[in-house]
Amino acid sequence: MSTHRKPYSLERDALGCLVFIDDAGNHHEGVYPVRAYPITAPSAGISLMDTAGKELCWFDRLEDIPVLEMELIEQDLAAREFMPVIERITKVSTFATPSIWDIETDRGPTRIRLKAEEDIRRVAGNTLLVADANGLQFLIKDSTQLDKLSKKFLDRFR
Structure with missing residues (x-):
């Protein structure tokens, strides 16, 4: 489990999938965000996972994520976390x-x-x-x- 630290980046590929580029410059395609506590504490802790389910990056607080990257994460979560109230x-x-x-x-x-x-x-x-x-x-x-x-x-x- 790695704690987030720059330099890293998050972007979308041509197909709209998230790509995480780690501090060594490795490109991890098909990354998806997972909330630690999606119902009881949705703003506490997000992990970025690779396609095999391995954690690539962990954020304790959403406030620590740069705005542009948070927008990408929120778009992905909105598509995956459909739960009507x-x-x-x-x-x-x-x-x-x-x-x-x-x-x-x-x-x-x-x-x-x-x-x-x-x-x-x-x-x-x-x-x-x-x-x-x-x-x-x-x-x-x-x-x-x-x-x-x-x-x-x-x-x-x-």
Whole structure:
């Protein structure tokens, strides 16, 4: 595990993939960023990994990353970290699983299918992850902040 130090650089190749150039001048193509704590502390710690999953560079704090390189990292993360936030649960088909849920997310209304009660997982505190039947992950940032109806629906499944 290497700690970040200049000179290094991060750029995109002709195909839009990230390329990390280390302090020895070696080009590592297909690099991807990984957050240490993507849900509980998204701004604390990012690693740049190569295609084999080996860490090339570690940043303790995002503030330590130069602005232009941070923009490249954020673009990559946005494409990979698609996780809509559930803001309301408006309807459930049944209180047994499998069940169809109509929900409102930060990206608009949608319908998901919950296969089993185990598809609702507590991550930390009141933060929950809900996995739909297609493998998409939905986040409930704080279940105590949901409206009364949403809490009622959610309580039936936990």
